[in-house]
Amino acid sequence: MTTAITLEEARRHTYETVKRSRTSFGPGMRILSKQRREAMYAVYAFCREVDDIADEEGDLGEKRVALAAWRAEIDRLYNGTPEFPTGIALLEHVRAFDLPKEEFLLVIEGMEMDAAGPIVAPTMEELFAYTRRAAGAVGQLSMPIFGAPRNEIADNFSISLGDALQLTNILRDIEEDAAEGRIYLPRELLEKHDCPLTPDQIADAKGLPLVREEMAHLARGKFAAARKALRSLDWRILKPALLMMGVYERYLDKMTARGWANGQPRIEMTKAEKLSIAARWLFSPKLVDNNQQ
Numbered sequence: 001m002t003t004a005i006t007l008e009e010a011r012r013h014t015y016e017t018v019k020r021s022r023t024s025f026g027p028g029m030r031i032l033s034k035q036r037r038e039a040m041y042a043v044y045a046f047c048r049e050v051d052d053i054a055d056e057e058g059d060l061g062e063k064r065v066a067l068a069a070w071r072a073e074i075d076r077l078y079n080g081t082p083e084f085p086t087g088i089a090l091l092e093h094v095r096a097f098d099l100p101k102e103e104f105l106l107v108i109e110g111m112e113m114d115a116a117g118p119i120v121a122p123t124m125e126e127l128f129a130y131t132r133r134a135a136g137a138v139g140q141l142s143m144p145i146f147g148a149p150r151n152e153i154a155d156n157f158s159i160s161l162g163d164a165l166q167l168t169n170i171l172r173d174i175e176e177d178a179a180e181g182r183i184y185l186p187r188e189l190l191e192k193h194d195c196p197l198t199p200d201q202i203a204d205a206k207g208l209p210l211v212r213e214e215m216a217h218l219a220r221g222k223f224a225a226a227r228k229a230l231r232s233l234d235w236r237i238l239k240p241a242l243l244m245m246g247v248y249e250r251y252l253d254k255m256t257a258r259g260w261a262n263g264q265p266r267i268e269m270t271k272a273e274k275l276s277i278a279a280r281w282l283f284s285p286k287l288v289d290n291n292q293q
Contacts, residue, residue: 028240135162157229164222246281
């Protein structure tokens with residue numbers, strides 16, 4: 001997997017990775033300055049590549065080898081000798097923004113959890129251990145790039161927001177995840193509402209609407225915690241994160257307004273809706289708690 005490429009080629013590789021993914025994070029990245037934008041492209045490319053290892057078809061042993069190779073690459077990165085294209089692109093940004101090595105390793109841990117799966121009905125503790133790795137660690141890598149301070153309040157914002165985004169995704173994707181043999185819903189809620197712990201039965205479970213409702217309440221609490229921390233931060237430097245916050249909180253609003261009955265299609269939003277939310281949050285973010293955008 002090693003390669004000898006120039007820094008410019010490495011930068012182009014991360015840009016193309018972001019472009020191909022059509023990620024919802026794209027608009028947020030584009031409003032950053034050139035250096036910060038390129039740093040986010042490199043971090044996103046890393047996350048995309050390790051996530052693809054976990055999600056794509058393949059032997060568990062091969063996935064473990066591929067993720068272990070990324071662990072070795074992170075060691076090389078912090079020794080100043082990366083070999084992978086994305087690692088080469090990351091080097092200047094790790095140095096410029098003092099990105100924490102442990103957060104890269106936590107992302108890999110999250111992908112190892114997925115690769116060893118499928119994850120089926122984790123305990124609440126296991127679920128939040130997963131969201132901390134799959135989403136919170138990405139936030140922790142992003143905050144220094146945005147220019148946020150390194151303190152407990154900033155940590156609370158990024159980790160709470162990561163939890164909120166991940167829980168909202170879980171709510172949107174229950175049927176799709178079940179079709180792939182996964183249930184990210186916590187075991188405690190499934191058992192509380194007499195839901196089966198098997199992916200092939202969960203979508204039609206009578207108690208599932210009540211589980212969805214409680215999960216939505218958890219997500220609301222995480223959005224509220226992020227907003228509480230945000231009031232003590234300079235929201236202007238966190239605009240990329242706020243664009244995602246606005247979009248995902250709207251997803252949660254739309255699901256809540258529709259209700260939690262089984263058998264409904266996945267909630268989607270048009271590009272125009274997303275642009276409207278982005279404009280609202282770009283210039284006047286919602287800093288108080290309510291259930292309307």
